[in-house]
Amino acid sequence: ILGGYEARPHLRPYMASLQLDGQHVCGGFLIAEQWVLSAAHCTEGTNGQLFQVLLGAHSLTEPEPHKRLYRVRAQIAHPGSNIHNNRDDLLLLQLEEKAELNAHVKVLPFQREDRDVEADTMCEAAGWGTVTHSGRRPDKLQQVERPVISRELCNHRTRHDQTITEKMMCTDSRKKDTCKGDSGGPLVCNGVAEGVVTAGSRVCGNYKKPAIYTRIAPYAAWIDGVMASAAG
Numbered sequence: 001i002l003g004g005y006e007a008r009p010h011l012r013p014y015m016a017s018l019q020l021d022g023q024h025v026c027g028g029f030l031i032a033e034q035w036v037l038s039a040a041h042c043t044e045g046t047n048g049q050l051f052q053v054l055l056g057a058h059s060l061t062e063p064e065p066h067k068r069l070y071r072v073r074a075q076i077a078h079p080g081s082n083i084h085n086n087r088d089d090l091l092l093l094q095l096e097e098k099a100e101l102n103a104h105v106k107v108l109p110f111q112r113e114d115r116d117v118e119a120d121t122m123c124e125a126a127g128w129g130t131v132t133h134s135g136r137r138p139d140k141l142q143q144v145e146r147p148v149i150s151r152e153l154c155n156h157r158t159r160h161d162q163t164i165t166e167k168m169m170c171t172d173s174r175k176k177d178t179c180k181g182d183s184g185g186p187l188v189c190n191g192v193a194e195g196v197v198t199a200g201s202r203v204c205g206n207y208k209k210p211a212i213y214t215r216i217a218p219y220a221a222w223i224d225g226v227m228a229s230a231a232g
């Protein structure tokens with residue numbers, strides 16, 4: 001998160017850190033007791049290694065009472081996701097067991113109504129992604145508020161030039177922005193997860209390259225289908 005600030009500890013109890021060998025790789029968030037939603041690009045270069053999911057954390061390194069690392073039983077990338085573009089950039093992770101829900105670990109509802117969030121709506125993003133242009137990595141969860149910008153503006157020739165589909169949304173990226181390591185985390189608007197930070201490599205903090213999120217509503221049926229088929 002560029003230009004943000006340390007989150008109030010455990011006020012975002014749905015936040016997950018996807019880790020490999022104890023290292024934060026991407027964000028994610030709890031959408032059901034045994035399921036975390038993140039971004040498919042985060043699995044690139046991991047040659048099929050399964051993530052571990054840290055829940056209930058504020059600091060990545062300090063011992064905290066409700067912090068717990070969960071093993072992952074299955075990782076399901078959206079079938080349309082690929083390394084060449086940001087389309088269908090979603091990853092579902094089934095935890096080895098149901099997460100123990102408490103004040104520090106809670107499910108975040110996601111938007112099921114497929115309608116664009118109005119431009120200028122203020123939304124929030126949080127993550128353990130880079131906090132400086134030089135790539136400094138924070139130990140504690142950061143957050144930032146960002147206004148939604150219209151798909152028309154985001155698709156302008158000088159911005160993302162017609163690559164933003166109706167299953168994506170954008171926020172202004174002037175100075176304050178999501179960045180590497182925040183990918184997979186939720187864009188929360190009025191208390192509901194509307195988007196997932198895409199994990200394609202993207203310059204951060206430059207107003208000419210707005211932040212891109214996968215809108216969740218268009219994928220509600222896919223998400224429900226995967227969770228239902230793996231149930232039990």
Ligand SMILES: O=C(O)c1[nH]c2ccc(F)cc2c1NC(=O)[C@H]1C[C@@H]1c1ccccc1
Pocket residue numbers: 024025026041042043044045046128129130136137138179180181182183198199200201
């Ligand atoms: O965040 C992303 O967009 C992204 N997309 C990817 C694709 C492949 C891939 F192997 C990783 C990623 C990855 N994350 C990262 O590189 C994470 C490791 C870096 C990081 C940044 C800040 C704080 C902690 C750690």
